Amino acid sequence: MSPLDHYGLDQHWLTEFEKLSRKTILARVVRVDRGEFDAITDSGIVRATGTGICTGDWVTLDSFRLVATLPRQTAIERASAGTTSDTQVLGANVDTVVVTVASDTALDLGRVERYITLAWGSGAVPVVAITKADSGSVNEELVLEAAPGVTVCSTSALSDGGIDSLTAHLHGTIALIGPSGSGKSTLGNALLGGSVFATGATRSADSKGRHTTAHRELVPTPSSGLVLLDTPGLRSVGVQGSEDAVASAFSDIDELAATCRFGDCAHEREPGCAVLAAVDAGELTERRLGNYRKLLRENAWATSRHDARARREKLREYKQISKSLRQKYAADGRTR
Ligand SMILES: Nc1nc2c(ncn2[C@@H]2O[C@H](COP(=O)(O)OP(=O)(O)OP(=O)(O)O)[C@@H](O)[C@H]2O)c(=O)[nH]1
Ligand SMILES: [Zn+2]
Incomplete structure (x- = not known):
């Protein structure tokens, strides 16, 4: 039995690994330090170098260097x-x-x-x-x-x-x-x-x-x-990027919402709102509904902030390209 079997190796990871270069070895990241990490391989724990990985990742190594990270399942x-x-x-x-x-x-x-x-x-x-x-x-x-x-x-x-x-x-x-x-x-x-x-x-x-x-x-x-x-104790847990996660965590509200009279019901004061009816009937607490709204807002805010940053990065990239193009044209102009 390979040590990897004790660390969750299954057919999925073997198949993913087989799609990649055969010259590398398969490993799972056990612990990450700055720029270095411990990984379990067929022949035990090795110390390797590489960044952008986290504990639990399946990776390939070449001479104790990170080559690739297999697509994360979760x-x-x-x-x-x-x-x-x-x-x-x-x-x-x-x-x-x-x-x-x-x-x-x-x-x-x-x-x-x-x-x-x-x-x-x-x-x-x-x-x-x-x-x-x-x-x-x-x-x-x-x-x-x-x-x-x-x-x-x-x-x-x-x-x-x-x-x-x-x-x-x-x-x-x-x-x-x-x-x-x-x-x-x-x-x-x-x-x-x-x-x-x-x-x-x-x-x-x-x-x-x-x-x-x-x-x-x-x-x-x-x-x-x-x-x-x-994992170390978390002082703050921000949620982001996943309205679906909020819907799963609040599946009771999600199910109620499906029976509201209006498809786009905001559950504020609309007539025929099944969510508010459940609060009135004592089946859903105001607290829970309030936290549901809060997590949705937080999620939407974090997502828009993420999008804004992506736009800024794109803009910086364009500026960089146009700057190097200007320099190139200027240089061409001089040599022409
Ligand atoms: N009575 C009792 N005490 C417990 C039990 N489990 C944990 N404790 C105590 O709770 C305290 C904190 O436990 P830890 O396991 O260190 O908590 P942790 O969540 O890992 O803490 P961090 O590593 O700081 O995130 C310790 O003093 C434990 O002895 C239990 O089942 N019964
Ligand atoms: Zn509603």
Whole structure:
């Protein structure tokens, strides 16, 4: 058996690889540092050079240099905070995104919805894991308001509670995402059956947690055939570029909207609005509808900002071309 088999190698990647040059070797990116990365190959972990890749990517190498990145099947991308319109890829080729929600922290349903939107937007399937079920009051029923149609499992890494039933819902490459201190690394270790990821003691006063996972690293589980990707706690999660992801995360509202009287109903005050009727009937909370609108707005804004940047880059390119053409004509003029 090749080490790659433990890192999620399947027929899809073999087929993709066969389309490329046979002189290279197939590898999967396990960990990325500045300009360098660790990758697993047929003959174990190697250190290679290259940029533009992220943990989870399938790549080809030639003498420890990156040659090509195979097309990503999924990518967890978040809009980075601040004024740029850059996105940050947190992990590639992830099959299941486990969103961790700590039972001992005040439940923030809006944040859960945000993470679930991020997960659907990646192309992977989200699963919610309530962590620290041994100490806290957040339960599955409470979380389901923010996650209709999504599997929600209560777990405790201390007592091993719920780990097996969570594992039953996982397949392939798993990414753990959630706020700092929400128990991602501890859950990851429980899934691995050992201590691989560094865990941190939370500051008990505010339960905010210190950042303990500095690197995103792929680790195969010995028994269940899963590959785990631990991510650092995220302070902010911007969503962008995917109205479909918002529609998936809010499938209940999406389904209601299909039965509104007007096809272009904005669910503000239109007659025959099924969404507002559901709010009136107590079937949908104002909070959830409000967050749905907010994520749609944020998504539209990020997309337009992205388009504006693309236009600026195009313009800069044209200016560069016309400048070099002017120089060329000027030079031609002199020699003529
Ligand atoms: N009681 C209890 N405590 C837990 C459980 N899981 C995690 N903790 C504690 O919660 C704290 C944070 O856990 P981590 O696993 O480090 O959290 P994290 O999400 O990986 O944090 P970052 O790496 O900072 O993003 C640690 O003190 C853990 O011991 C659990 O099931 N029960
Ligand atoms: Zn409506």
